[in-house]
Amino acid sequence: MIIDSHVHIGKIIKFNMPEEMLLESMEKYHIDYALVSNIEGCEVDNDQRPIPPEQQFSQHDINEKVLRLVRAHPDKLGALLWIKPATEGCTPEFEAMVADNRDVIYGLKVHPYHSKLSFGSPQTEKYIQLAQKYGLVVVTHTANDYESSPQVAYEVALKYPDVNIVMYHMGLVTDNQEAIRLIAQLPNLYGDCCWVTYDKTMQAIQVCGIDKILFGTDNPINGLDTYDDPVFYNPYFNEMRTALSQEDYEKFMFRNAIRLFKLRQFAGR
Numbered sequence: 001m002i003i004d005s006h007v008h009i010g011k012i013i014k015f016n017m018p019e020e021m022l023l024e025s026m027e028k029y030h031i032d033y034a035l036v037s038n039i040e041g042c043e044v045d046n047d048q049r050p051i052p053p054e055q056q057f058s059q060h061d062i063n064e065k066v067l068r069l070v071r072a073h074p075d076k077l078g079a080l081l082w083i084k085p086a087t088e089g090c091t092p093e094f095e096a097m098v099a100d101n102r103d104v105i106y107g108l109k110v111h112p113y114h115s116k117l118s119f120g121s122p123q124t125e126k127y128i129q130l131a132q133k134y135g136l137v138v139v140t141h142t143a144n145d146y147e148s149s150p151q152v153a154y155e156v157a158l159k160y161p162d163v164n165i166v167m168y169h170m171g172l173v174t175d176n177q178e179a180i181r182l183i184a185q186l187p188n189l190y191g192d193c194c195w196v197t198y199d200k201t202m203q204a205i206q207v208c209g210i211d212k213i214l215f216g217t218d219n220p221i222n223g224l225d226t227y228d229d230p231v232f233y234n235p236y237f238n239e240m241r242t243a244l245s246q247e248d249y250e251k252f253m254f255r256n257a258i259r260l261f262k263l264r265q266f267a268g269r
Contacts, residue, residue: 003033003254005261006139006168006194006216009069010040010062013051019069021220026076029227029237032254034077034219035261036070037109037139038062041082044116059084059094067097070104078263080109080139083127086117090126098134106261107137107166112147120152128160137164137261142179143172150179157189164260166190168216176200184208190260192216198235202243210248214256 004026008017017039026034040057044050063081070077081098083090098105108131112119119140131138142150150171157165170179170191180200183191184207192214193201204213217233219226227233241249258266 001250001254002031002215003035003257003263003266004031004217004219005035005166005214005257006192007034007036007219008039008221009036009066010038012040012042012055012057013045015039015042015221017220021224023073023076025220025224025226028224031219031227033075033263033266035080035106035139035257036066036077037080037082038066039082040065041084041109042111042114043084043086044114048113048116050116053087056087059088059091060097063097067101067104074104075265078261079105080107081105082109082111083124084115085110085121085123085127086115089123090130095130098130098136102134105136106263107131107139110138110140112152113141113143113145116147118147118152119149120156125156128156128163132160132163135262137166139166139168141172142167142169144174148172150174150182154182154186154189157186161186161188164188164190166192166214166260168192169194170196170200170204176204180204180207183212190214190256193232193236194218195232197232198239201236202240205244205248205252210244210251211256211259213252214260215253 009019040062066079070079108127142148153167167179170176183189190212194216
């Protein structure tokens with residue numbers, strides 16, 4: 001069994017990840033289940049310039065699209081709601097969406113780089129408090145910019161010890177060492193292997209413990225065959241099978257996700 005804790009849909013800026021491509025790629029590479037968010041929630045572009053309001057999508061609409069998709073494929077997908085802290089904020093309408101759809105929502109997705117707003121900002125903190133209220137996991141993009149830094153994620157996790165936080169990428173465009181060191185220090189801080197090389201993921205497992213690291217990929221960011229990337233993803237389907245015990249391999253590939261996100265449909269697996 002394989003659960004991908006980090007996939008997307010949406011078309012904005014240079015990203016184009018159709019729903020059909022996500023589902024086809026999961027079928028092709030035997031991915032049993034995935035947690036999906038809508039990248040159309042980006043508030044700034046790749047150069048940190050604000051996306052014009054007329055080219056943005058509302059927080060409500062992007063997440064409604066995700067909810068429709070996961071309700072159409074409940075055996076394959078669960079929802080992570082993408083937040084827009086810079087341009088909209090944690091509104092009563094957003095909380096109502098969470099409350100009304102809690103059965104298929106497993107977390108909130110934060111992208112500090114594409115909001116140009118620190119993960120520790122007051123605007124983002126309101127969403128952290130909402131996650132705390134509803135028992136949701138918070139997943140956040142981490143990278144080498146201040147807004148997305150592993151250190152800021154660590155500080156938020158320290159402040160909210162009862163909120164589980166996943167450092168997506170474990171510090172994208174870094175050597176991953178800071179993220180690995182910080183994940184090891186807090187019980188509510190986790191990491192995923194998205195664009196992390198196999199050797200660094202194995203190091204994270206050794207330093208942080210097998211229970212703290214998840215399988216995640218950004219699929220289908222590089223198209224239908226994102227999972228076939230020879231540097232970043234092939235080793236998880238091949239070398240890791242023999243490098244880890246069967247029990248630990250299952251934890252990495254799906255059991256950690258079931259436990260952390262409380263995936264009810266897989267209870268007992």
